[in-house]
Structure formats: structure tokens, C-alpha cells
Amino acid sequence: MITQTRMNIFLIACAVILLNFGASSAFAASDLIGKLIEEKVIPREKPATAAKAPKKAMRLANIPTNVPAKKLFGAKKKAANLRPGAIGYYTRGCLAGGVEVPKTGPAWQAMRLSRNRNWGHPKLVALVKRLAVEAKKHDGYSGLLVGDLSQPRGGPMTSGHRSHQMGLDADVWLTPMPKHVMTWAEREKKKPLLMTVDRKTLNRKNWTEAHARLLKRAASYSQVSRIFVHPPIKKEMCDWARRKGFKNRSWLGKIRAYYGHNYHFHIRIKCPKGSAGCKDQKAAPRKDDCAENLAYWMSSKPWGGGIKKKKKKVAKKKTKKRKKRAAKHMTIKGLPKACRTVLVAN
């Protein structure tokens, strides 16, 4: 009885205290809870929906602007899990929703797997597979050795290639595929066959008519914008087309002479439909392009020879400027804005 009375007195006292200090103590309690959450003593309550958006905004805001973009994109091991899209331009862009060329297929094998550059826009990957299968079936070509496409999210590369940034460029070796499935190590070490002896001469030991049929097929696809080859290969394609007497030679205009393509050719496709932020290169000439332009590439002019001293000086200055610009190392600021979303996705 006595105990009960004492307890009642205690409860009433508590109530009086609470009534007097209720407002301020509630305030202090919420302050205290906030502090405990901040210090991770108690977990923060997770709102079911609002959590993702601020996280993404934070990731976007946290992209370093003083690091070269090639380092940021080069570090990504997987594609951006977004709707497929080629963003920007071939030499300044990135890739959303990229897919891989399977390492081994019925008519192709991917090379240099350690580079992780067998990623492209789904349309490019489909085209490479199609070319491989059709060339094997119809052109007497044993299959494709597939070189670099893009990094998983495109972007500037850590080494080599100025283009290949949007997932629309693919390098294919001119070495025919061996019959066996190569090991990882073989794909790393295998040396490609050279198709030229020097910048003017085709290497007839390695070049076959099946190569010509393969290039014609690739250039004939409507999605293909250009094919780059070393100048003597372009010359051979022109001579071959003449010998064969092809009436339609518009495909030949897409085969362009360019430096550095003596063991592989480079396929560039047009911006796929639905890639809103993708800029196409000017269309290749509709003619076969076997006259002046080829003569220029077969001359010593593009290789730095045959120009007067004055012109040489100008060229040197230009190279210096270009090098300086390149040395600046482009950061994320130099890429289209949408590439930031690509970089921080998943």
C-alpha cells in the first residue's frame, strides 16, 4: 500500500517535469538523434525512393575535373547500363549501353583480350559479326581477327587511337583467322601479317584476292561510313575493281587511304538511329576516289617529303602546337555533358 502511494507520487512528479520542460526536451532529443546518426551510432532511416537520386547527383558532382578523361574512362571495366547510344564524335565522345564482341564466334576471334577494348555500340558489334560470317561463307576468307573497338564506355583511350571513342569504330586485322581457337596467350602475342612492303608497295606474299572481296563487302554495307587502309591497299583495290570491271564502284569511295593501316583495316559506321547526341562525319565521296586523292597518298607529300623549306617550317610549328594541345590532356570538360552520366552509371 505504502509502495503504491510512493510510486504514484513519483509518476506525478515525472509528469509535472515533462509538462514543464516538454517542448525543450523534445527539441534536445531530436538534436541528439541527429548527432548519433551522424556519428553512425544509430543507423539512418532509409527512405525507400529518394535515396538513389541524391547519390547519382553526388557522383556527378564528384567527377574529378583535373584528371585526364582517358584515365577515368580507361578505368571502367564494364559498360554503362543505359540505353545504347553513341555520344559526341568519333574523336571526342563516349558510349552508353555498349556490348562486347564475343571473344570467339563461328567466324571470328577477338585479339589482345587484356586490353578490354572489344566493346562497341550494339549496331557495330552486329555488323562485325555479320561481316565475319558472310566473308567466310561467300568470300573464301577464313574468318576475322578482331582488334580494338572501344573501351566499355568508350571515351578517350589510355594509349593509341584518337578515334574509337563512341563505339562506332572497329579495327580488323588483315591476318586471316587460323583454324584453331587460340588461347589467351596466343591472342596476346601473335604478330600480325604486314600487307605492305613500304608505303608505296603492296606485300603480294600476304595479300590475297579474298582480302579484296572482304574489303568490298565491308564497304558495301549501307551502315558503313568509311574503311581506312594503307595507301597501297587502296591502290590495289582500285586496280582490282578496274580489272574486274565492276560497274557500281560507289563502295570504293568509302575505302580511304590513311596512315597506319598496313596490318589492319578500320571500319567506321554512321551514327545509329536513336543516337541523338551523335555527330556523323561528312559522307565519303560517291566516286571511287581512285584519282587525285590516291595520287596524293602515293606521293611523298603526306609523309613529310617533297615540300619546300618554308612549308616544312610551317608544318613543324603546327606539329608543335598540336603536341602542346595534346599535352594538356583533355579532362571530362572536353567531352559532351552526357558522357558524365555514362561515366557514373552503375
Ligand SMILES: [Zn+2]
Ligand atoms: Zn582504328
